[in-house]
Amino acid sequence: MPSNHVEFTREMREAGYTILVPNMLEFHFSLIVKVLRLNGYNAELLTNSGPNVMAEGLKYVHNDTCVPALLVIGQFLDALHSGKYDINKVALIITQTGGGCRATNYISLIRKALKSVGLGHIPVIALSFKDLGEENPGFKVTPKMLYQAIYALQYGDLLMMCLYRTRPYEVEPGSANRLFQYWMDACKHQLERGVRQSEFRRTVRRIVEDFDALPLAGEGTKPRVGVVGEILVKFHPTANNQIVDVIEREGCEAVVPGLIEFFLFGIAGGIFQQPIGKSKKSALGSKIGLAAIKKLRKPVNDALEKSSRFHPPADIYELADYASEILSLCNSMGEGWLLTAEMVELIRSGCPNVVCTQPFACLPNHVVGKATIKELRRRYPESNIVAVDYDPGASEVNQLNRIKLMIAVAKANLAEKEAEARAARAVARDG
Numbered sequence: 001m002p003s004n005h006v007e008f009t010r011e012m013r014e015a016g017y018t019i020l021v022p023n024m025l026e027f028h029f030s031l032i033v034k035v036l037r038l039n040g041y042n043a044e045l046l047t048n049s050g051p052n053v054m055a056e057g058l059k060y061v062h063n064d065t066c067v068p069a070l071l072v073i074g075q076f077l078d079a080l081h082s083g084k085y086d087i088n089k090v091a092l093i094i095t096q097t098g099g100g101c102r103a104t105n106y107i108s109l110i111r112k113a114l115k116s117v118g119l120g121h122i123p124v125i126a127l128s129f130k131d132l133g134e135e136n137p138g139f140k141v142t143p144k145m146l147y148q149a150i151y152a153l154q155y156g157d158l159l160m161m162c163l164y165r166t167r168p169y170e171v172e173p174g175s176a177n178r179l180f181q182y183w184m185d186a187c188k189h190q191l192e193r194g195v196r197q198s199e200f201r202r203t204v205r206r207i208v209e210d211f212d213a214l215p216l217a218g219e220g221t222k223p224r225v226g227v228v229g230e231i232l233v234k235f236h237p238t239a240n241n242q243i244v245d246v247i248e249r250e251g252c253e254a255v256v257p258g259l260i261e262f263f264l265f266g267i268a269g270g271i272f273q274q275p276i277g278k279s280k281k282s283a284l285g286s287k288i289g290l291a292a293i294k295k296l297r298k299p300v301n302d303a304l305e306k307s308s309r310f311h312p313p314a315d316i317y318e319l320a321d322y323a324s325e326i327l328s329l330c331n332s333m334g335e336g337w338l339l340t341a342e343m344v345e346l347i348r349s350g351c352p353n354v355v356c357t358q359p360f361a362c363l364p365n366h367v368v369g370k371a372t373i374k375e376l377r378r379r380y381p382e383s384n385i386v387a388v389d390y391d392p393g394a395s396e397v398n399q400l401n402r403i404k405l406m407i408a409v410a411k412a413n414l415a416e417k418e419a420e421a422r423a424a425r426a427v428a429r430d431g
Helices: 010-014 028-038 051-060 067-080 102-116 143-169 175-193 197-213 231-235 243-249 260-272 280-305 316-324 336-348 363-368 370-379 396-430
Strands: 018-021 042-045 090-095 124-127 224-229 253-255 353-359 384-390
Touching (some): 028 042, 028 143, 028 175, 051 067, 067 090, 067 102, 143 175, 143 197, 143 253, 143 280, 197 280, 224 231, 224 336, 224 396, 231 353, 243 353, 260 280, 260 316, 260 336, 336 353, 336 363, 353 363, 353 370, 384 396
Parallel strands (some): 018 042, 018 090, 224 353
């Protein structure tokens, strides 16, 4: 066990220690916090954000560290310095994949930063499904917690999809946001007391029905722009400089693949990484896990199948097939083959315009993201993809210009396609 590891003990849990949760994902983590509270943890989601948070992270972490780490560490330290929390009755929690990227150093970097400001006594809990050689007797992921977390992730993905699909076309400004907030509050309330399968099925059906009924105008007339990339930069508005707002402000519709696919990709590694040492037993476990989650996702997919506006996401095996045509499914670092697969799915589903977001110098995502763009363009000539690096020292103007140039091409392509369609209709009418 690392010498600087401070355990989160049962006594700390019983004493009601506040567990600070970084807001790594805009929609999903506010739901996950409810699951933690349901299971007896005094968890609180941090909402501090903005340039000051990033600046705080830069004080204690070298700027060669990726944006996600800087943002998370900055958020923790900014909160601890705010005076809002009892520093002798607080703990931090951070997700850890254990993969071959800079994010695997989050734990040690957080502890190093805490030690440098005299707060080395604060426990840092690693939330991971891999054995990191650490023990925290006061924190345990139980089947009940995992079950509720899967519901939370599905609610987050569904609400995000519904909001982004409808907001650019709403007849009444703000109506999509209000409907989103209504259902977000309802989902949080359910998670606070525990979601039942029948309740989940009914809720997702009603969410889809309500967003289907939301008055819209000009549906499908705007270019659709997909956002993929490193998991935090893809979802976090501060990390990606409000990319969804930029896309919508430029007169487009943002399409952001869901979070749950990232976890399915991780589980599927036991199947697709057998050539590099994964066992048959591991593959069997992965297949069982994927089948179980597929069953839990069925109510969402059924509701989307019946929808007039929404479509269910591709199955994880279908995504793997997409990626396997371009790179090996043994690519598991960072977002691995999933990043490529998501770009293919977007293109094939009528969203050929894609922004590939990545932390500056993120080698895993450069390999499975930027490095595949040339081949994607060869296979899909209609694709319009731009890779954008995010870093505290990067020029936001340059990022915006790259995105706006891609959007200009998207608008021109859509106009050309619509002109061709009108010409074809005229020929059919006159012929």
